[in-house]
Amino acid sequence: MAARMSRLRGTALVGSVCTALVLSACGGSDTDTEAAGEGSGSGACAPEDVVLVGQVRNQTNPYEASWLEGGDAFAESVGLEQQQLTYDGDSQQQQEQVRQVLASGEASCTVINALPNGDSDTTPIVAAADAADAWLVTQWNKPADLDVTEYDRWVAHLTYDGVESGRQIAEAMFEQMGGSGGIIALQGILDTAAAQDRFAGLEQALEENPDITLLDDQTADFDRATALEVTRTLLTQYGDEVRGIWAANDDMALGALQALEAAGRTDVAVVGIDAVPEALEAIEAGTMTATVSSDGPWQGAVGLAMGYCAATGEIDVADIDPDDRAFFAEQFLIEEDNVAEFTESSVDVEELSCDNLFSRATGPIAAS
Numbered sequence: 001m002a003a004r005m006s007r008l009r010g011t012a013l014v015g016s017v018c019t020a021l022v023l024s025a026c027g028g029s030d031t032d033t034e035a036a037g038e039g040s041g042s043g044a045c046a047p048e049d050v051v052l053v054g055q056v057r058n059q060t061n062p063y064e065a066s067w068l069e070g071g072d073a074f075a076e077s078v079g080l081e082q083q084q085l086t087y088d089g090d091s092q093q094q095q096e097q098v099r100q101v102l103a104s105g106e107a108s109c110t111v112i113n114a115l116p117n118g119d120s121d122t123t124p125i126v127a128a129a130d131a132a133d134a135w136l137v138t139q140w141n142k143p144a145d146l147d148v149t150e151y152d153r154w155v156a157h158l159t160y161d162g163v164e165s166g167r168q169i170a171e172a173m174f175e176q177m178g179g180s181g182g183i184i185a186l187q188g189i190l191d192t193a194a195a196q197d198r199f200a201g202l203e204q205a206l207e208e209n210p211d212i213t214l215l216d217d218q219t220a221d222f223d224r225a226t227a228l229e230v231t232r233t234l235l236t237q238y239g240d241e242v243r244g245i246w247a248a249n250d251d252m253a254l255g256a257l258q259a260l261e262a263a264g265r266t267d268v269a270v271v272g273i274d275a276v277p278e279a280l281e282a283i284e285a286g287t288m289t290a291t292v293s294s295d296g297p298w299q300g301a302v303g304l305a306m307g308y309c310a311a312t313g314e315i316d317v318a319d320i321d322p323d324d325r326a327f328f329a330e331q332f333l334i335e336e337d338n339v340a341e342f343t344e345s346s347v348d349v350e351e352l353s354c355d356n357l358f359s360r361a362t363g364p365i366a367a368s
Contacts, residue, residue, distance in 0.1 A: 041152040041317030043135065043310055045109035047078060050311050052304050053101055055085040055094065055114045061222065061251050062276040063296045064115070070300030071113060074352070078308060089189070089221070091117045098128050107132035111311055113303030116141040118191035126154055135311050137303040141192045148325040155306045155317055156358075157326045158299075159365065162194050165292040166201025166248070168333045169271035172290035173244045174209050176269035181243030184234045185217035186227050186256060188248040195222075198248045198273065215241055220252045227255030235263050244269040250279040250291055257287060275334055275342060283339045293332045293342060298360075302352055309354035323364040330360040 054071035056064040068084050075082040083101070087094040094117050101110065112134060116122040122142040129136040130151055138157045148157050173183070185202060188195030199217070206214055215238050220227035227247065235242060245260075245268055247253035253272030260268050266287075272279055275293035282288035309315045334342055351359055 041310070041319075042313050042315070043109070044313050045311045047308075047312055048080075049106065049109045050078075050080060050308055051083065051101075051105055051110040052080050052308065053083045053085060053110065053112045054300055054304065055087065055097065055112065057089050057115065057117065058086050059084075061224075061249075062278060063250065063274040063294075066276065066296035067115070067300035070297030071304050072300075073297070074301040074304045074308075082304065087117065089117060091121050094121060095124055095128070098125055102128055102132040102134055107134045109311055110134040111137075111304055111307030113137045113139070113300065113307065115139055118189060119143050119193055120191060122146060122157075126151065129154065135307040137306050139299055139303060140194050142326075144193075149322050152317060153310070155310050156320070156324065157365070158303075158329050158361075159193065159327075160292075160294050160331050161328045161362075162197025163201040163204065165273050165294075165331055165333075166198035166246075167205045168201070168292060169273060169290050170202045170205035170246055171209075172333065172335055173246060173269045173271045174205065174212055176289045177212070177243050179209065180211035182213045182215040182238065182241040183244035183246055184215050184231070184238065184242055186230060186245065186247040186252045187217055187219040188222040188252070190219055195219075195248055202246055212244075220247075220255070222249050222251060224251040224255035224258075227252035228258050231256040231259035232262070235259060235265070242268060245271070247272045250274040250276045253288060253291070254278055254282070257282060280334065280339055280342060283334060283336055286336065290333060290335045293334055294329075298351075299329075302357060302360075305352045305354075306357050309357065314354040315357070321358075324358040324361050326365040327358070327361040328363050328365060330362055 052075045054068050056067050059065040059068065071082040085097045087097055101112065112129060114125055116125055116138055119141045122138055123146060126136065130153065133153060136154045140159050142157050148154050187199055206212055216234055218230045220230045231245065245256045247256055250272035253270050256270055269289045271290045273292045275291045279288060279291045283291065310317055
């Protein structure tokens, strides 16, 4: 377990991985070739012609900022720059950014690593990339019936088992609370599988722990400032009944911690998801109970690496195991007793080579 844990966390870690990639299989061919034709699952782009694009909601969320930093590190390792796009949670803006990118250059050598704003936003992104013969990797959100294997250049979709992570942090919080008491829940953007699944995990844990009472749940949109205001309101409403705060991501958990500090409450267990640096510091300090690592820097790097390897012909999408085209990636529960293991500097330097891109896959996402 410790060996697996040491692969996670930190932009510097991804930088170390990506530096090694300059000498790895992800390097392009020395032969200058033209882009592959329409409908091909294997590209023939010269490495210097590849355009790398990373798209997230914003950079104020430390998890999403770390995603872009990981993408920058990968891009630098192959002698390119990542074009960073942020759409501030605006679905129309996200779609327009994708259209502009695809219209601005050689789309057949363009790689997009996208975080769709919601499940419904993935379909138009896929359609636009497919029509332009661009290379696409999506993460977190997609409709269950949208099949990655029906597309030649949609390389992969990866996400995390949100039910499991929501349940894990709930159980850690319940244990901290002594197995009884009232809690409030801060939900994410409701039109996302991540928010829905994580809350379902909390509901599972509540069913197994009848002495825990869910006092209230409110959406805070995965946003720290919104979570601060929602938590203030709920603390005023429920007072000392609140013994725990379950948050669907770390940014909201950190907003909740601000509200608790302002209210002088140090007796409340708080949990989140993402393992952002501030959350890890809070766990070390004992003010936060637990989080789950989804390793934003790795996500930002691996999505671009997958597209880059396909665009340069190092991998053929048709040869990828169908179970790896839409998969759950590894995640770990982090608490005070193991938080130090997630700040170690060692990492598997082969992890993002073109023949090892799916090393963190834990199983396929079941189709509906």
